[in-house]
Amino acid sequence: MLTGENIHKSFGDLEVLKGVDLHVNPREVVVLVGVSGSGKSTLLRCFNFLEMINDGKIIIDGQTVNPKKDNLTKIRAEVGMVFQHFNLFPHKTVLENIMEAPITVKKMKKEDAKKLGLELLEKVGLRDKADVYPSKLSGGQKQRVAIARSLAMQPKVMLFDEPTSALDPELVGEVLQVMKQLAEEGMTMVVVTHEMKFAKEVADRIVMLDKGVVIESADPKTFFENPKNERTRQFIQLVE
Amino acid sequence: MPEIFVTVYDVFMRTYPGFLRATLVTLQLTAVGVILGTVIGLIFALMKISGSKILRGIANTYITIIRGTPLIVQIMFLYFGIVEIYTMDNFWAGSIALGVHNGAYIAEIFRGAIQGVDPGQREASMSLGMNRKQTMSRIVFPQALRRSIPPLGNQFIITLKDSSLVYVIGVSEIFALGNREAAQSYQPFESFLVVALYYLVLVMIFTFLLRLYENRLNVDRA
Numbered sequence: 001m002l003t004g005e006n007i008h009k010s011f012g013d014l015e016v017l018k019g020v021d022l023h024v025n026p027r028e029v030v031v032l033v034g035v036s037g038s039g040k041s042t043l044l045r046c047f048n049f050l051e052m053i054n055d056g057k058i059i060i061d062g063q064t065v066n067p068k069k070d071n072l073t074k075i076r077a078e079v080g081m082v083f084q085h086f087n088l089f090p091h092k093t094v095l096e097n098i099m100e101a102p103i104t105v106k107k108m109k110k111e112d113a114k115k116l117g118l119e120l121l122e123k124v125g126l127r128d129k130a131d132v133y134p135s136k137l138s139g140g141q142k143q144r145v146a147i148a149r150s151l152a153m154q155p156k157v158m159l160f161d162e163p164t165s166a167l168d169p170e171l172v173g174e175v176l177q178v179m180k181q182l183a184e185e186g187m188t189m190v191v192v193t194h195e196m197k198f199a200k201e202v203a204d205r206i207v208m209l210d211k212g213v214v215i216e217s218a219d220p221k222t223f224f225e226n227p228k229n230e231r232t233r234q235f236i237q238l239v240e
Numbered sequence: 241m242p243e244i245f246v247t248v249y250d251v252f253m254r255t256y257p258g259f260l261r262a263t264l265v266t267l268q269l270t271a272v273g274v275i276l277g278t279v280i281g282l283i284f285a286l287m288k289i290s291g292s293k294i295l296r297g298i299a300n301t302y303i304t305i306i307r308g309t310p311l312i313v314q315i316m317f318l319y320f321g322i323v324e325i326y327t328m329d330n331f332w333a334g335s336i337a338l339g340v341h342n343g344a345y346i347a348e349i350f351r352g353a354i355q356g357v358d359p360g361q362r363e364a365s366m367s368l369g370m371n372r373k374q375t376m377s378r379i380v381f382p383q384a385l386r387r388s389i390p391p392l393g394n395q396f397i398i399t400l401k402d403s404s405l406v407y408v409i410g411v412s413e414i415f416a417l418g419n420r421e422a423a424q425s426y427q428p429f430e431s432f433l434v435v436a437l438y439y440l441v442l443v444m445i446f447t448f449l450l451r452l453y454e455n456r457l458n459v460d461r462a
Contacts, residue, residue, distance in 0.1 A: 050366065050367065073366070073369050073370065074369065076366060076367055076369050077368065077369025078369075080367070081367035083363070083364060087360040087361060087363065089361065089364070091383055091386070100378065101370060104370055104378060105369040105370055105374070146364075149368070
């Protein structure tokens with residue numbers, strides 16, 4: 001569904017990704033872990049072409065993407081992204097946030113977009129917040145709206161960039177719950193997170209990035225109980 | 241009552257029909273200056289943030305020249321410059337000069353407001369598949385506009401007061417009339433006090449309306 005081959009990405013002199021290979025199967029949930037600065041967020045942003053890779057290949061749904069020739073807006077629409085800081089549109093209501101892209105990008109009729117928006121809000125448990133502005137929501141609610149907004153484009157893959165890192169501890173659960181539900185419905189997901197409990201319960205595979213390369217890729221049980229790499233072992237000790 | 245109040249009152253009562261007409265001219269000058277300035281400002285702000293070096297260069301040159309020279313010089317320059325090519329009445333020459341002058345300042349206001357919108361907004365919009373134009377017009381610009389309103393209001397007040405400078409090309413606005421009145425009546429102090437009052441009241445009304453509008457925007461968002 002989503003493949004990165006030999007991905008290199010530098011910011012000036014700083015090489016953040018040094019040849020990353022990652023293959024995500026349809027319906028698979030991959031959790032990306034690693035210490036701060038290991039390149040996990042950058043990798044995610046490359047998959048959505050918010051950052052352009054310097055070398056390597058990105059293949060989405062069997063199609064190798066050529067950033068120079070292909071219509072990146074169309075590709076981005078197929079890859080959903082949820083941000084650490086939610087990035088809801090503050091000048092639009094919750095429902096308008098969700099309706100925006102289906103109407104402007106997919107040219108969906110307003111009433112259809114509204115119907116879709118309300119369905120998605122129902123799904124994330126915020127049907128009653130449809131007409132309020134984001135400033136009135138808690139962090140957890142904002143992130144659930146952001147997930148619904150992303151789902152409205154019916155993406156093939158969902159990328160989550162530390163979706164619970166900016167939340168108060170008591171609000172983390174409600175967001176993870178929505179993500180778990182999505183995983184159960186068969187959404188292909190790549191999740192950057194520090195929530196190890198979520199990784200253990202929901203991930204099909206955990207991938208460890210270190211200094212811009214993949215050093216471990218295993219199912220949760222193997223990852224936590226029998227990691228191959230010494231750095232992974234240190235990381236697990238650190239987070240547990 | 242002290243003598244001074246009586247004489248100011250007399251001047252006021254004698255001159256108000258003329259001043260009301262002049263106020264209308266001042267407001268028209270300000271309106272054209274502000275509207276034209278906003279249009280020019282928007283265009284140059286977009287040029288300044290564009291990817292094109294040439295467009296950025298043009299915008300920077302314009303802003304540098306306008307900000308680096310006095311408005312009164314610009315008014316004279318434009319008036320006598322345009323008259324060479326095209327006969328234009330002094331009202332239009334003056335209000336166009338105000339617009340061109342304001343455009344440079346408003347361009348900077350818009351540029352700052354656009355660049356002040358959280359980059360995450362642009363990223364979220366792009367990640368949903370919206371293109372640059374849609375992202376700009378639907379997400380970034382509406383937010384930038386809200387941020388621009390307080391500094392724009394400030395700029396509008398400056399324009400209202402700056403419009404007094406077009407008296408040099410003979411437009412009968414408030415200051416020109418006051419000047420004439422001062423000379424004819426030999427009561428310069430009273431005349432200019434009346435002039436000051438007209439500007440002060442106009443600015444206060446404008447400030448009040450602006451605050452009303454800002455509050456309404458904030459209520460909308462809350």
